[in-house]
């Protein structure tokens with residue numbers, strides 16, 4: 001099975017909008033999913049600038065799926081769904 005790729009946006013907008021809390025994913029994901037999921041940080045994903053006023057930062061991408069207003073719980077539930085857990 002292909003690994004699920006999780007990209008946590010580390011761009012300024014996402015970081016100040018709460019992305020700093022998402023750093024926990026770097027610990028939780030390997031512990032919970034082993035090598036089935038790969039978590040990396042990413043520069044600005046380009047999503048925050050689409051509509052700044054209504055920005056839903058912080059953003060995380062799980063494969064091609066964009067998680068907006070991301071929280072640790074939200075990201076884990078998207079991963080669980082993909083893995084069929």
Ligand code: FES
Nearest residue numbers: 009011014044048
């Ligand atoms: S800073 Fe995260 S999408 Fe731009």
